[in-house]
Each structure stands twice: as C-alpha cells, then as structure tokens.
Amino acid sequence: MAQLEEILRPPEKDLPPYPAKCIVLASGEKMVIRQARRDEVPILLPDVAALTKVERDYYDIVAARAYAELLGWLRYRVRDEYCLVGLIDGVLCGLVNGRSLSAKVGVSFHTIAMRRGLRVGAHLFAAKMEYHIEHLNQQEVYIVAESPIGFRRWMIEYGLEKRPQVHHELGGVMSWSLTRDLYFESRDRLVVGERPVPQDLVEKAKTILPVPEDQLIKQVTGRIRQAES
Amino acid sequence: MAEVNAYVCKGCGAVAYPEHRCCRACGKTRFDLVPLEGKATLLTFTRVYNLSLAFEERYITLGIVEFESGVRALGRLAVDEPEIGMKLSSHVAPVRTEGYETYEGLWFSRSSG
Amino acid sequence: MRDVYIIGAGMTKFGRAGDWTLIDVLEYAAAQALKDADLKDDIESVFVANMGAGLLNHLSGVGSAMVDRLCLWPATAETVENGPASGGSAVKVGTMAVGSGAVDTALVIGGEVMRSVTGWEATDFVATLSHPEAEYIYGVTLPSLAGMFARLYMDKYGITPEHLAMVAIKNHQNAMKNPNAHIQQTVSMEGLLHRPEAVVNNPYVAEPLRMFDCCPVSDGAAAVILCTKEIAEKSGKPMVRVAGFGQATDTHAVHERKDPTELTAVRLAAERAFGMAGRKPADVDVAELHDAFTILEIAESEEAGFFDKGTGHIALENGETRPDGRLPINVSGGLKARGHPVGATGVAQVVEIAWQLAGKAGERQLDDPRVGFTCNFGGFGNNVLCFVFEREG
Numbered sequence: 001m002a003q004l005e006e007i008l009r010p011p012e013k014d015l016p017p018y019p020a021k022c023i024v025l026a027s028g029e030k031m032v033i034r035q036a037r038r039d040e041v042p043i044l045l046p047d048v049a050a051l052t053k054v055e056r057d058y059y060d061i062v063a064a065r066a067y068a069e070l071l072g073w074l075r076y077r078v079r080d081e082y083c084l085v086g087l088i089d090g091v092l093c094g095l096v097n098g099r100s101l102s103a104k105v106g107v108s109f110h111t112i113a114m115r116r117g118l119r120v121g122a123h124l125f126a127a128k129m130e131y132h133i134e135h136l137n138q139q140e141v142y143i144v145a146e147s148p149i150g151f152r153r154w155m156i157e158y159g160l161e162k163r164p165q166v167h168h169e170l171g172g173v174m175s176w177s178l179t180r181d182l183y184f185e186s187r188d189r190l191v192v193g194e195r196p197v198p199q200d201l202v203e204k205a206k207t208i209l210p211v212p213e214d215q216l217i218k219q220v221t222g223r224i225r226q227a228e229s
Numbered sequence: 230m231a232e233v234n235a236y237v238c239k240g241c242g243a244v245a246y247p248e249h250r251c252c253r254a255c256g257k258t259r260f261d262l263v264p265l266e267g268k269a270t271l272l273t274f275t276r277v278y279n280l281s282l283a284f285e286e287r288y289i290t291l292g293i294v295e296f297e298s299g300v301r302a303l304g305r306l307a308v309d310e311p312e313i314g315m316k317l318s319s320h321v322a323p324v325r326t327e328g329y330e331t332y333e334g335l336w337f338s339r340s341s342g
Numbered sequence: 343m344r345d346v347y348i349i350g351a352g353m354t355k356f357g358r359a360g361d362w363t364l365i366d367v368l369e370y371a372a373a374q375a376l377k378d379a380d381l382k383d384d385i386e387s388v389f390v391a392n393m394g395a396g397l398l399n400h401l402s403g404v405g406s407a408m409v410d411r412l413c414l415w416p417a418t419a420e421t422v423e424n425g426p427a428s429g430g431s432a433v434k435v436g437t438m439a440v441g442s443g444a445v446d447t448a449l450v451i452g453g454e455v456m457r458s459v460t461g462w463e464a465t466d467f468v469a470t471l472s473h474p475e476a477e478y479i480y481g482v483t484l485p486s487l488a489g490m491f492a493r494l495y496m497d498k499y500g501i502t503p504e505h506l507a508m509v510a511i512k513n514h515q516n517a518m519k520n521p522n523a524h525i526q527q528t529v530s531m532e533g534l535l536h537r538p539e540a541v542v543n544n545p546y547v548a549e550p551l552r553m554f555d556c557c558p559v560s561d562g563a564a565a566v567i568l569c570t571k572e573i574a575e576k577s578g579k580p581m582v583r584v585a586g587f588g589q590a591t592d593t594h595a596v597h598e599r600k601d602p603t604e605l606t607a608v609r610l611a612a613e614r615a616f617g618m619a620g621r622k623p624a625d626v627d628v629a630e631l632h633d634a635f636t637i638l639e640i641a642e643s644e645e646a647g648f649f650d651k652g653t654g655h656i657a658l659e660n661g662e663t664r665p666d667g668r669l670p671i672n673v674s675g676g677l678k679a680r681g682h683p684v685g686a687t688g689v690a691q692v693v694e695i696a697w698q699l700a701g702k703a704g705e706r707q708l709d710d711p712r713v714g715f716t717c718n719f720g721g722f723g724n725n726v727l728c729f730v731f732e733r734e735g
Contacts, residue, residue: 024543025539026529027528027533117527149461156286156287159287189541190542192538193539221358222357222524223358223360224355224356224562245598246598272597272602273490274493277482277486277547291486291490292490293597302597303477303597305481313497335480
C-alpha cells in the first residue's frame, strides 16, 4: 500500500514560508494574513462548503473548486499547493490558494472573501501575488477567474498580460499572467501590511476560528429579505 | 474629422456650449455654429477610476476648462500631472468606443505657447 | 393648498434584492406603510418613484403595475422619474395631489433594483444623468462630477480629506442603529486615511473622492401614505404635516454653472421649502441630506442655510451634526450607510423624518424633534427638492 501511495502522491517540495503580516482595515480592525498549515484544512472546509450554496457572483463554483483543492492538498493529491488565510482575532475572514508550478512559474487558484465591504479579497489577492513574486521568487503567476466581475477588476488593476498558449488548470481556459515587472510597477498601491506581526496578534491568529454558517451566508449575501418579520 | 461646435447667437454674439434653444444673454433662438477650439485654462479636474464597460483603462483624466472666448467645456486631459490654472490647447479625437461606434470629442494637452 | 399629513411609513432593508424583483421590493415597502397607516379609507392615488425600471429591469408602467400588485384598482397611478431625486419628486406630486383637493389619499413608493447588473453597468446607468454630448460620451460618471466639484470646494474653504472621512465615520456609526441600513460597519480615520493600508482600504474613485466618500449601490424601497387633515385626525396617530416643499433646477452640463462651487438649486429649493412652511433653518431639529458623496453633506448643510458658507466642515468637526449635536444630520446613516437605491432615497429620507417626528425611530429616536428637513439632490445638482415637516400637537 505504501508503494501505491507513493505513486498517487505527487513529489513534494519544501516551499519557503510566507512571513505573516498585519493589515489595518478600513474599520480599524487588524487582519493577520498568514500561511495555513495542511492540518488546518479541516477547519477551513466547512465554511468553504457553506459557500457552495451561494449562486451569486460565482461563489458556488469558486467554493466548490477551492474545496477540492484544499481537500486535495490535505490528502496529498495536489502538488506544491499553499493557502494563505486572513484572520481578525482568529476569525476567518478570507482565504487564497495557489500552487508552485515550477521554480519560475506559479499558478493562482482562488480568492474567497468571507467579510465583505473591507477589501479583504483585494488584500489577500495581493498577498498571494507577493508570495509568488517576492518569496517564491517566481517570474510570473498564471491567473484566471470564474467571475467576470472579479476577473475584469484584476485585469485592469494589475494590467495583466495574455498567455494564449497556456491553458489554465481551472477549466483549461486561456491564462493571464502577472509578471515580475507588472507586479513591481503596481506594488506600492496594491501590496500593504506590516511585519513582523505584534506578538499579541500572533497569539490570536494561532487558531483559525470558522464563521457560523448562517452568519457567513448573511455576511456574503447582504440580502434584504432578512428584514422580514 | 468631427468637430465640437459652440453656438454663437445671431442676435447678440454671445457664445454658448452645449446647445440650448435660447441665448442666455438675449433670449433669441438663432445661432451660428463655430468650432469650439483653441487655447484654454484648466478650472478643475479629476482622475476617474470607476468607469463604464466602454473603457479598459485603469483611469481617465477629465477636466473642465475655460476657452479664451469665455466658453467652458469638459474634455479628456492628455496631461500626466494637471494643475488648476494651467494653459491647454484643444484637439478633437476619439473619446469613447461602444461596440462598432466611435465618438469623438475634445482633448486637451499642455499648451506650448 | 390644503394641509397634507403623513399617516404611514415603511421600507425594506436596503442591500441586495437577490431573487426579489423590483415589483416585489416596491410591494414590500408599500405593504409596510399601508399596515402602519391602517386606513379605513381607500388609497385614491399611487405615485412610484423609480429611475432604472426601463434600463435595468426591462419594465415600464411601474406605477400601474403597483396598483395591480397591491389590489388598489381603480386608484390613479403614475411613475415619477427625476434621477436620484425621483423620491422627492414623487412625494411632491403626491402632496400636490392631496393638497389640491384632487384626491384625499396618496401612496408614494420609491424603489430601485440596481444590483442585478455589474458595478460598471450601474455606474454607466447613473452616468446617463449627465449631458449626453458635453459630458456622458467623455466617460463622465456622477463620481467624476462630484470629484471635480470637491476639488474646488475643498481648495476654496480649506476642507481636508479628514473632514470628508468624518462624514463617512459619522454616518456609518449612525447606521449601526438602523436595522434597515445597507451597511452596518463602523469605519475609522486610521483605516480610511492615516495608515499606509489606506491606499488599498480606501482607493480613489474620482480624485479627490475615495471609495468611502461614495455611497454604495443598493436595492430597496420605501413608502409613505399621505392624507388630508380630517383623515389624519380620525386615525388618532401622531400628526406629521408636510409643512413645505421647494424645488429648483440648474444647468444640465456642470461646466455651465455660474459658479462651479455653488449648489444654487439646493439653496433655492431650501428657500422655497422654508418659505412655504413659514420656517427658518434654525427651527430644524433633524435633517436628512443627500450624501451620495461625503462632500455633498457638507455643501448642502451650508446651501440649505444651516451653517454659513464654508463653515459646514467646522460644524461637522465640532460634532454639531452628530445625533447628540445641535443639528443631527443623517441619523439614519444617510445615503452613505443606509444605502442609495436611486428611486427609493427621496422617500426613505421622508420615512426617517416621519419616524423621528412621530417618535417611532427606535434606537435612533432623538429627543422630541418637532421640525424636520430633507434634501433630495437630482443629477449633479441640476434638480433638487427640499421638504420641511412638522409635528403638530
């Protein structure tokens, strides 16, 4: 069985760690962005699963695919994957994931924001790009998106380049690329945060606290029906 | 090449832009069309980041100017660092594309003279 | 004109309608107001304020559709469109309908479902308010007009980005007590402006205005029931009278305004409203102003006569416009935090004032306000409505 597992398990590289940072959001709350450990995936999965029920803006497919990627990482069936989480007082407010394709190229998978209205998704996406370019020292990151809205915003915000010959792992569509040059052109206005994270916040961010499902759905959908009494 | 026109009152010579039925100065309703062009002073400006789907740029720069004739207009600025009071000169060029339609309008660049 | 009273008010929460249609959203607000009014008399006229039914929701004749949905046949019905001032216009025509003696009762509903399209499409939809040849084709958006105005206004009177942020901070704080608000999230000066993170937290939308200087795109509806004095007295409810209204227009293209730092239409509309009501700005206990952009709350507070020109930001800084201040402005959270479904806003402002004057504003209730004021700003200030309301008895 050990031999079969060796065949089915991709070879693993030790990726340089993402150094945690702290971001003060518009609300004044402090969000810690840190790397999640493989053994923390079971904490993340229920919230991601809950979002597969939200049809709006492609939340359902993003969550379904991210669920598979995270579970795949947990069960040693995805090569060189990483996950960064955003935590406020330990509570999960967003996550991003991707993987290292080669020494020179990274692949961005997904971005899920659980807290809305505070640019959590923007901060986490930027952290992901920072990880690939500045910490994994890659030359470019392949990017694609399920949501037309999310995608067009990043395409314009970062000035992404087309890579027509590269079929993205997410469904085989044409990839877009954030190159090192493009990244450093935009870095000052897109990548923020302070290091090191103060010790008291490090402590609070040690354990990931998931969001209760009904609160999560309420946060994400902002539906006016909830006012009905 | 398209033109942007101002409306010169046949009665009193007052110049207006955009079109109105009546002259604001004398009330008469007949006008000559005169190209709106030349040197202008920048009155105010903004860089706009949240645009309609017709635009792929990250931002565009818009400004309100006052021509030497006293007529004011809004146009696109081809100026990296605009300053209120700066001297500009106009030209007409595409400002927007929607599907197969291209619309031309006023552009302003730093005036050399 | 006869005296006109508000006898019922209601609204949806503002936010995202989801699978609710425009008609559903309008029905909900109307039903709340009808329940609140508990009228024995029939509703004789219906006015629906809305801007985007045609462009966004593929609907027309919404006034007639609402009579049908609400089973109010054979009441008269119209849809009233005046851009972001549709709500104010609908309240005005409803007031005139009852005040003229043509009808004894009017249901005024304002609503919008604009989150069914992308943010870019919503921006473009609102931009259709601008002058088609002289502004719209250039890529003008409402925020861009506000940005150009803000630059001049801030330079002229020494208003800082911090002053603008104070409006947002105040209104977000106020909305924490408003269960119908679109956004219930406090914000801080640190996160909005002072930290390096502000460049991402609060990016420019149209310089010098940033994301948190602009109201959100919202779905929702609000409704009021207007009636004669006899009907109001019979009901035994608090007597809230539409004491006065005023409206004024200005040039369409913003560059043609006589003075680009003056909101002349606001000043005229307010003067006319106070004139009709026989009241002065100093008499006002609570106001709902049109803070689609934070700069507008400051500018309108001056043009309406509450503060001298160029001092509105000082009053704000001194806390005079907070709920515990001399003149609470936007206790509801304003457009900034309560939200701005375009057609609903003018009516929602009236709903908040009606609730305040009737003692029904829940956690937000101020201490016995008697005179209220609203300002509903259409286009970029080329069509403005102001109202004065009074509590009697």
